[in-house]
Amino acid sequence: MERRTSPQNVPVQVNSQHEREGERSEAIVASSRESLHPHPEDFLAHVIHELKTPLTVIKGNIQLTNRHLQRHRRQPEIIPDYLAEATLLQVIDQQVDRVNMLLSNLQDVFRIQSGKMELCxxxxxxxxxxxxxxxxxxRKSNNARExxxxxxxxxxxxxHIDPLKIEQVINHYLNNAIQYSPADTPIDISVRPATTGVCCSVRDAGMGIASQQLENIWDNFVRRDGSPKYTDRSSGLGVGLYISKSIIEQHHGQVGIQSKPGEGTTAWFTLPL
Structure with missing residues (x-):
């Protein structure tokens, strides 16, 4: 038994055994919670999969509705305002694609961190x-950039590559270039021989990146601070370059960025031949 003083300075007795039992109960609850999901990355991967399932259903219904609109586009008694409905459907479709992309990127991050990113x-x-x-x-983009x-x-x-993964890297590079450069400037993509194989680069005419930001730009969940954004099309989690670097390094290639404030940015990657 232990004697303590209440807030009113009245001596009370506290059973320390009850305290120990309470602490033990809390520990059991915490242990049980951990045992439900001993591998958080697997649990999150399952959650992402479950979230993507209804998106697939929505996407299918969008396609069905679009076919219905196309079939009756010249019948105002059925489709009173075809243009408005088609535009609305396109916006919904783009937002579904955007959420799908965010979930896919998040899924890739978990795979990379758990060593489960596989190449075909x-x-x-x-x-x-x-x-x-x-x-x-x-063709898929709603942005009329050159x-x-x-x-x-x-x-x-x-x-010798996984073409879908390399296409994903190029898309990430294009997304960044479009997001951080004015709409009236072109994006340049090139392929050239390199000492280590072949080099693909994407150049924009944006405001460039400060040297202190270049140091950690390939890290996970990093977004460019201070750089003006010219579109919110690619707004995401800040994982695109992190995923790209992991994919290229898994191909035994290299990545890099050349940039100076006011002079645009060139992002590149190399692959061995």
Whole structure:
């Protein structure tokens, strides 16, 4: 038994055994909570998967509705305002894609951190892949930016890569370039030989990046502070460059950024031949 004083200075007796039992109960609850999800990354991956499932259903219904609109676009008695409804449907579709992209990026972060990022590598020609990626990006994008391709016409670069992952890296680079450069300036993408293989670079004409920000720009959940954003299309979690670096390094390549304030930014990656 232990004697203590109450707030009114009245001596009271406290059973320390009850205190120990209370502490033990709290420990059991905490242990049980941990045992439910001993691997948080697996739990979060499951949550992301569950969140993406209804998005797939929404996407399917958007496609069905769009086909209905196309079929009756010239029948005002069925579709009174085709343009307004088609525009609204496009906005919904873009937002579903955006949420899907955020979840996919988050899923990639967990895979990278748990060492579960896997590549499915095949022989591939990089110039053709870059050209296809830019065409696909332009077609899907709602941003009418000029993307200029400086690609060799009579030179091929055969690499052993996961084409979907490399396409993802290029998309991340394009997203950043568009997000941080004025709408009336072009984005340049090029493929050139490099001492370590082949180099792909994406250049913008934005305000550039301060040297102190370049030091940690490849880190996880890092976003560029102070740089003006010209579109919110790519607003995300600040994981694009982190994912890109991990993908390229898993391909035994390198990444880099060259930038000075007021002179634009060039982001590049290399791949071994």
């Amino acid at each position: 590598t095949v022989p591939c020609e990089l110039v053709s892949l870059v050209r296809h990626t830019v065409h696909s990006y332009t 993307i200029r391709m400086d690609l060799p016409e009579h030179q091929e670069f055969h690499v």
